[in-house]
Amino acid sequence: MAELSKMDKLISLCKRRGFIFPSSEIYGGYSAIYDFGPLGVELSNNIKKAWWRMFVRERDDMVGLDSSILMSPKIWEASGHVQNFSDPLVDCKKCHQRFRADHLLESAGLKPGYDKDQPLDTKGLKCPECGGELTESRQFNLMFKTQVGSMEGSTSEAYLRPETAGGIFVNYKNVQQTMRKKLPFGIGQIGKAFRNEITVENYIFRVREFEQMEIEYFIKPDNWEKHFEELLNLMKKWCAYLGLKEANLVYHEIADEERAFYSKRTIDIEYNYPFGQKELYGLAYRTDYDLGRHQKFSGEDLTYLDPETNEKTLPHVIEPSFGLQRTILAVLSEAFEEVKGGRSTTTESNKEEEMVLRLPYDLAPVKIAIFPLSKKEPLLGIAEDIAKDLCPFWNVQYDETGSVGKRYRRQDEIGTPYCITVDFDTPNDGKVTVRDRDTMEQERVEVKELRNFFQKKLIY
Numbered sequence: 098m099a100e101l102s103k104m105d106k107l108i109s110l111c112k113r114r115g116f117i118f119p120s121s122e123i124y125g126g127y128s129a130i131y132d133f134g135p136l137g138v139e140l141s142n143n144i145k146k147a148w149w150r151m152f153v154r155e156r157d158d159m160v161g162l163d164s165s166i167l168m169s170p171k172i173w174e175a176s177g178h179v180q181n182f183s184d185p186l187v188d189c190k191k192c193h194q195r196f197r198a199d200h201l202l203e204s205a206g207l208k209p210g211y212d213k214d215q216p217l218d219t220k221g222l223k224c225p226e227c228g229g230e231l232t233e234s235r236q237f238n239l240m241f242k243t244q245v246g247s248m249e250g251s252t253s254e255a256y257l258r259p260e261t262a263g264g265i266f267v268n269y270k271n272v273q274q275t276m277r278k279k280l281p282f283g284i285g286q287i288g289k290a291f292r293n294e295i296t297v298e299n300y301i302f303r304v305r306e307f308e309q310m311e312i313e314y315f316i317k318p319d320n321w322e323k324h325f326e327e328l329l330n331l332m333k334k335w336c337a338y339l340g341l342k343e344a345n346l347v348y349h350e351i352a353d354e355e356r357a358f359y360s361k362r363t364i365d366i367e368y369n370y371p372f373g374q375k376e377l378y379g380l381a382y383r384t385d386y387d388l389g390r391h392q393k394f395s396g397e398d399l400t401y402l403d404p405e406t407n408e409k410t411l412p413h414v415i416e417p418s419f420g421l422q423r424t425i426l427a428v429l430s431e432a433f434e435e436v437k438g439g440r441s442t443t444t445e446s447n448k449e450e451e452m453v454l455r456l457p458y459d460l461a462p463v464k465i466a467i468f469p470l471s472k473k474e475p476l477l478g479i480a481e482d483i484a485k486d487l488c489p490f491w492n493v494q495y496d497e498t499g500s501v502g503k504r505y506r507r508q509d510e511i512g513t514p515y516c517i518t519v520d521f522d523t524p525n526d527g528k529v530t531v532r533d534r535d536t537m538e539q540e541r542v543e544v545k546e547l548r549n550f551f552q553k554k555l556i557y
């Protein structure tokens with residue numbers, strides 16, 4: 098049997114340990130959509146909480162927002178999504194599968210360099226699945242359409258938002274006025290977005306339903322370079338917090354001819370995933386394009402009145418943009434480690450390959466696991482009391498089955514920083530053994546000191 102790739106092992110671990118399940122699995126799965134299991138939702142919540150803390154709460158120039166997924170379709174006309182948010186699509190005439198023409202050209206070693214208004218020249222290309230003939234390329238809009246209200250017809254046609262940014266722009270004035278914000282200031286938002294991707298790839302890297310964490314940072318155009326650098330540094334700090342090694346990150350400066358025409362500077366932050374170097378985050382200086390378009394399409398005055406100079410300006414925008422699923426994929430790939438031959442030194446070690454998720458403690462789905470050495474009193478009661486005492490502060494898992502070695506390995510696989518063993522000495526000396534995931538060191542700690550102990554260890 099061929100050896101499984103790192104990616105296969107990671108996917109298998111995510112399924113086996115309850116991080117990520119394919120959507121609608123009992124019906125055969127559903128078109129590149131995934132669900133977070135009990136541990137996945139903890140990891141995802143920890144990431145979102147940390148992002149909010151770093152980008153919104155810890156900064157006095159940022160505020161938060163939660164706009165709706167369904168919004169006026171005019172927003173997507175103004176943003177250009179109705180007209181331009183599309184990819185070139187080809188169908189196989191034989192097996193009827195659909196492909197992105199630009200991807201096929203790329204893998205055939207031909208640079209697409211395409212103009213949205215011109216069909217791509219796909220002559221000479223064959224279906225990569227069956228070798229069949231392909232149709233000519235045509236533009237396929239990636240927005241999901243839906244109907245709002247009970248009447249069918251064009252007046253009630255709407256879209257599931259393809260990005261969260263639109264909700265920020267249309268609330269710019271509400272937020273600025275109610276919060277009495279002066280430029281520069283930012284609005285942060287976390288929420289779902291939807292794209293009807295033609296091809297989906299690499300597990301949760303490109304999916305049709307996903308979450309974004311985005312900021313629109315409103316500025317006066319002078320000094321934009323300084324704000325851009327500041328936000329770039331904040332993004333670097335975020336990547337370090339996630340445990341992503343500098344060596345796995347690439348800051349890709351987008352060349353003039355490849356940038357959107359309105360953008361003056363764009364950097365893609367790429368990550369070295371197990372399947373290759375691909376985009377993780379983006380940072381773009383979008384000038385006053387967005388508010389300018391919304392001002393034009395809505396007819397509302399979106400200018401900012403400077404209270405000191407009485408000058409009116411249309412704010413410019415710098416946009417740091419983060420995908421949650423890609424963050425999770427990068428964090429998991431970085432944390433995943435296989436230890437051949439096992440790392441345990443106890444006799445219980447089966448000397449097989451062991452896996453450890455070396456997640457930053459702040460992100461680990463379970464912080465503390467509690468193992469009683471016997472399922473009987475008095476150990477059982479002591480272990481349950483410890484769990485009850487710690488669970489308001491940390492996510493705690495209680496496990497009484499299997500050897501302690503097996504229980505350690507289960508926790509190592511899900512990245513739990515600390516395991517507590519309640520043993521036969523505990524009823525006498527009032528102490529338990531606390532084991533550290535990374536050093537595997539064990540120390541005896543008094544039961545009544547546990548909360549203090551973890552408050553020092555698990556501080557962010």
Ligand SMILES: [Zn+2]
Nearest residue numbers: 189192224227
């Ligand atoms: Zn085919």
